[in-house]
Amino acid sequence: MPDVRMINVLSIDLAHRTWKVEQRADLSAYLGGIGLATKLFAERWRRGSAPGDPEQPVVLAIGPLSTVFPLVTKTAAVFHSPLTGEWGESYAGMRLAMALRFAGYDALVITGRAPQPVYVTVTPDGAAFRDARGLWGLSTEDSGRLLREWEPGRGHRSTVRIGPAGERGVAFAGVNVDTFRHFGRLGLGAVFGAKNLKALVVHGNRSFPIPDRKAYREVYDEIYARAVETDLMEKYHGLGTAGNVLVLNGLGALPTRNLRANRFEHAERISGEAFAEETLVRKLACPGCPVGCVHIGLYRRQFADGYEYESMALAYDHELIYALGSLLGIGDTGGVYALIEKTEQLGLDAITSGVLLAWATEAAEKGLLPRDQLGVRLAFGEPGGYLEALDRIVNQPNALYRTLATGLETAAATYGGREFALTLGGHEMAGYHTGYGFVLGQAVGARHSHLCNAGYSFDQQLGAHFDRDALVDALIKEEKWRQVLNSLCICLFGRGVWTKELVCKALASIGIEADEKFLTELGERIFRLKNEIKREMGFDYRKLRFPRRCLETPSFQGKLDEEVLRDLLARWITKAGV
Numbered sequence: 001m002p003d004v005r006m007i008n009v010l011s012i013d014l015a016h017r018t019w020k021v022e023q024r025a026d027l028s029a030y031l032g033g034i035g036l037a038t039k040l041f042a043e044r045w046r047r048g049s050a051p052g053d054p055e056q057p058v059v060l061a062i063g064p065l066s067t068v069f070p071l072v073t074k075t076a077a078v079f080h081s082p083l084t085g086e087w088g089e090s091y092a093g094m095r096l097a098m099a100l101r102f103a104g105y106d107a108l109v110i111t112g113r114a115p116q117p118v119y120v121t122v123t124p125d126g127a128a129f130r131d132a133r134g135l136w137g138l139s140t141e142d143s144g145r146l147l148r149e150w151e152p153g154r155g156h157r158s159t160v161r162i163g164p165a166g167e168r169g170v171a172f173a174g175v176n177v178d179t180f181r182h183f184g185r186l187g188l189g190a191v192f193g194a195k196n197l198k199a200l201v202v203h204g205n206r207s208f209p210i211p212d213r214k215a216y217r218e219v220y221d222e223i224y225a226r227a228v229e230t231d232l233m234e235k236y237h238g239l240g241t242a243g244n245v246l247v248l249n250g251l252g253a254l255p256t257r258n259l260r261a262n263r264f265e266h267a268e269r270i271s272g273e274a275f276a277e278e279t280l281v282r283k284l285a286c287p288g289c290p291v292g293c294v295h296i297g298l299y300r301r302q303f304a305d306g307y308e309y310e311s312m313a314l315a316y317d318h319e320l321i322y323a324l325g326s327l328l329g330i331g332d333t334g335g336v337y338a339l340i341e342k343t344e345q346l347g348l349d350a351i352t353s354g355v356l357l358a359w360a361t362e363a364a365e366k367g368l369l370p371r372d373q374l375g376v377r378l379a380f381g382e383p384g385g386y387l388e389a390l391d392r393i394v395n396q397p398n399a400l401y402r403t404l405a406t407g408l409e410t411a412a413a414t415y416g417g418r419e420f421a422l423t424l425g426g427h428e429m430a431g432y433h434t435g436y437g438f439v440l441g442q443a444v445g446a447r448h449s450h451l452c453n454a455g456y457s458f459d460q461q462l463g464a465h466f467d468r469d470a471l472v473d474a475l476i477k478e479e480k481w482r483q484v485l486n487s488l489c490i491c492l493f494g495r496g497v498w499t500k501e502l503v504c505k506a507l508a509s510i511g512i513e514a515d516e517k518f519l520t521e522l523g524e525r526i527f528r529l530k531n532e533i534k535r536e537m538g539f540d541y542r543k544l545r546f547p548r549r550c551l552e553t554p555s556f557q558g559k560l561d562e563e564v565l566r567d568l569l570a571r572w573i574t575k576a577g578v
Contacts, residue, residue, distance in 0.1 A: 004028050005025065005028045005511075005512065006023045006028075007024050007025070007028055007032075007036065007106045007107070008021060008022075008104055008105050008106050009024060009027070009040065009106065009108075010107070010127065011108075011109045011111070012108065012111070012120060012122075012127050013111055013112045014054075014111070014112035014113055014114040014120075014129075014196065015054065015111075016112065017114075019126050019127040021105075021126065027040075027106075029522075030522070031484075031487040031514075031522060032063030032064050032487055032488065032489065033061055033066075033074070033486050033488055033489040034061070034076045034089065034526060035522060035525075036061040036063075036076075036106060036107055037060070037076045037107065038526055038530055039529070040061070040078075040107055040109055041078045041079075044057045044109060044111070045057055047536055049080075051080040051190075051191065051194075052190075052191070052194040054111070054112050054194065054195060055111055055112065056079070056080045056111070057109050057111050058077065058078075058108075058109070058111075058191055058192070058195075059077065059079070059107060059108070059109050060076070060096075060100070060107065060110075061076050061107040061108075061489075062075055062100050062101060062106060062107075063487055063490075064510065064512055065490070065506055065507070066097040066288075067098040067101050067287055068101075068208060068288070069220060069223055069288070070220070070224050070227050070289060070494075070497075071223070071227060071288075071289055071291070071490055071494035071498065072489055072491070073093045073094075073097060073288055073289050073489070073491050074091045074092065074093055074097060074489040074490070075092055075093075075097045075100065075177075075489065076089070076090075076091055076486060076489060077089065077091070077183050079186075080537070082187040082190045082191065082194075083171040083172050083185075083186050083187040083190075083352070083406075083426070083427065084186065084407075084425070084426040084448065085426075085537065085538065086426075086534050087446060087530060087537065088186040088188065089186065089446065090174075090183040090186055090188055090447075091183070091486070091489075092177040092181050092182055093181045093286040093289075093294075093491065094158065094177050094178035094181040094286050094287075095158040095177075095178050095286075095287055096177050096178070096202060097286075097287075097288075098156070098287040099122075099153075099156060099158035099202035099203050100122075100158075100202055100204075101204075101208060102124075102156060102204035102205060102207075102208070103122055103123055103203065103206065104206050105122070108200075110195065110197065113194065113195045113196055114129070114195065114196040114197065116132075117132040117133050117136040117196050117197075117198050118130060118131065118197060119132040119147065119197070119198045120197065120199075121151060121201045121202075121203075122200060122202040122203075123203060123204060124204045124206055132198035132199065135147075135198050135199065136167060136198060137164060138163075138164075139163055139345040139346070139347075140162070140163040140345060140346075140347050141345055143161045147159045147161065147199055151201045152203065153203030156203050156204065156205065157202065158177065158203070159199065159200075160175055160176070160178075160199060161175070161176055161198055161199035161200075162174075162175055162176070162189040162198060162347050163347025164347065164394050165190075165346045165393075165394045166189030166192050166193040166347050167198075168394050168396060169190050169193055169405070170393060170405045171187045171190055171405060171406045171407045172185075172190075172348060172349045172352035172353065172356075172407055173187055173188075173189030173192075173349070174188065174189045174347055174348060174349045175189045176344070176347060180284065180294055180296065180314075180315035181294070181315075184349045185349050185351065185352065185427070185449060186349075186447065187349075210509075210510060211510065212510075212511070215508070215509040218509070219505050219509045222505075223506070226497045227290055227497050228290050228291070232496045232497050233291045233494065233496075236291055236293035236493045237291050237292050237293060239276055239295075240272060240283075240293055240294075240316075240318075241317045241318035241319070242271070242275055242276075242295065242316060242317055242318050242321055243272040243318075244272070244431075245267055245272055245318060245321055245326075246267055246272070248433075248556075249263050249264055249271075251434070251460070252433075252556055253432060253435075253456075254322070254431070254433070255322060255327050255431060255432075255433045256326045256327065257328075257329045257358070257380045258359060258361065258362050258380075258420060258549070259420075259422055259429075259433060259550065259553050260362075260549075260553065261553065262554055262555065262556075264325075264329075264331070266326075266331025269331050269333070270326065270331060270332065270333060270336055274333060275295070275297055275316055275321070275333055276295070279299070279333055279337075280295060280296070280297050281296055281297060281298045283295055283296065284296060289491065291493070293493055295315065295316055296313050297313070297315075297316055297333075297337065299311065299314050299337035299338075301338070301341070314337055314340050314341055314344065315340075316336070316340060318431060319350065319351050320336070320350050321336055321431075322351075322354070322431030323350050323351045323431065324336050324339035324340060324343070324350060324353070324354045327354050327355065327431070328381075328386060329381035330383055331381065335383040338383050338387060339353075339383055342387050342390050346390060348390065348393075348394070351431075352407060352408070352428040353393075355408060355422050355423075355428035355429055356393075356404060356407065356408045356411065356428065357386050357390075358380075359408055359412065359417060359420060360378055360404065361378040361380055362417065362420055363412075363416070363417045364378050366417065368415045368416045368417050369400060369415055370400055373398045373399065373400035373401070374400060375388075375392065375397075376389050403415070408421050408428055409421070409423050419547065419549060420547065420548070421547060422547055423547065424439060424443040424547075425442065425445070425448035425544060426448065427442070427447075427448035427449070429550075430442060430449065430450040432450055432456035433553070433556070434455075434456045434556045434557065435459035435464075435555045435556050435557030435558075436455075436471065436564065436565060437455035437456065437458040437462070437475065438450065438456040438459055439546060439550055439560065439565060440455060440472075440475065440565060441455020441456070441458075441475050443544050444475070444541060444544070444569070444576075445479060446479070446527070446531070446534070451482075451492055452482065453475045454475075458471060458474050458475065458478075459556060459557055460556065463557070464558055468567065468568055472568060472571045472572045472575055476575055476576050480527050481523055482495075482523075483526040483530075484522055484526075485498065487522065487526065500519055501516070503519060504519070531576075535578075541569065541572075541573050541578055542573065546562060546565050
């Protein structure tokens with residue numbers, strides 16, 4: 001059990017335009033981040049109510065090490081997901097964690113629905129409510145630019161906002177954080193929209209006292225050296241995760257054309273190498289990070305006839321290249337950038353958008369979608385139809401697009417084609433067709449993400465012939481450890497840097513005594529609490545579906561057998577105790 005410390009929670013009631021700060025020592029047992037957010041959500045969520053219920057809480061939380069040590073850059077968000085109808089969890093980098101730290105808050109809890117569109121400014125003095133009717137309907141770029149002009153705190157401020165997708169209730173709308181980062185998956189943007197909350201602007205000028213500067217400096221230097229003087233982080237600074245494209249393509253694990261294939265003949269043209277050599281202009285780092293993993297490319301777009309061009313800076317990574325590139329058959333950087341820019345401005349999650357469009361392309365080919373409502377030509381390799389379809393998903397002109405706006409699981413249940421609908425645990429598939437570990441891992445992970453338990457990594461380590469119990473044990477152990485990393489808000493790219501021993505030393509250096517036994521117990525406790533909430537929300541592991549397409553198209557481990565997957569799932573349920 002760590003030393004008791006006060007946790008500062010700012011609660012914001014949008015309906016009554018009120019706020020209050022609570023100081024709670026009991027919450028220190030959850031450290032911060034996802035542990036703190038899970039506990040606060042468990043206390044305040046409305047059982048039996050829909051995700052769009054105004055009183056459903058949104059919880060944002062940072063950890064005790066946030067921006068104090070290298071690689072501790074994330075803010076955790078917990079909410080009731082409008083996409084899956086159950087647990088919602090997302091993370092974002094850039095300046096938000098820093099802004100919350102210097103505003104003096106460990107967590108924000110937002111409830112209620114404002115009577116008209118608002119944005120909320122959070123400072124050390126509390127919350128102020130501003131009229132956002134002039135921002136409603138604007139893109140994420142335009143609203144962000146105006147908020148930065150209106151609000152003070154340049155350099156220490158974080159600007160968090162939704163686009164038209166969130167305002168219109170698209171179930172996979174995200175929330176843009178500063179520039180280039182997002183609370184992406186599971187629909188937090190739609191929850192903001194349901195609350196009439198256009199944006200949060202957070203800034204502060206407080207300091208963070210270090211009780212033992214010598215001990216702190218020793219730990220800081222050790223972490224810094226591991227991050228920049230070893231090869232643990234080289235991949236992320238070099239090509240970034242976009243370097244996975246050619247690796248996965250070579251392994252036969254790059255989902256292509258709605259997973260009709262596991263390799264893409266144009267992989268080299270949309271590889272991390274191609275993006276870097278043709279478009280890379282700079283690399284960015286979140287505050288407190290020495291690595292610089294955010295890769296920014298220059299996209300030059302013609303916007304009118306003649307020599308009318310504009311250039312814009314866009315972030316790219318493996319997941320965007322997969323979802324808006326190979327999965328849609330788009331084989332050039334310009335086409336991928338066009339789709340990245342569209343999802344960015346509308347405020348959509350890029351992975352869900354790409355997986356949904358890939359399914360819609362195949363469903364349209366098979367005559368499952370009403371042509372009079374579709375209104376565009378969807379074809380693998382042609383970005384034009386996809387760009388128009390994304391606008392229609394947000395504007396929702398008819399029943400088809402209103403259904404598409406609820407996500408792939410509902411769309412496939414409505415129109416057919418579930419056998420080629422790439423969802424796992426109700427959530428659209430990430431970009432790794434590596435084998436059993438990935439498919440099972442995303443399906444059972446608390447937020448149904450490849451980042452829950454690293455199943456794709458275990459596939460590559462274990463190969464085609466593996467011990468089933470060993471795989472399940474590894475997935476469960478990794479997921480529980482990631483609850484600890486996410487409670488500290490450590491960027492998971494840096495998980496190799498932050499060992500359990502180093503975590504304990506870092507906490508001790510700022511006055512928090514916690515041993516490895518406590519960390520292990522914390523991971524277990526958060527894992528249990530999440531699964532209790534998921535069960536109350538109606539989630540049942542025994543009802544999980546594995547798309548037939550994932551079984552038909554060979555993975556890195558070869559063709560997958562549904563009986564093996566079912567056996568692995570049964571072992572996971574037993575061992576995880578859910």
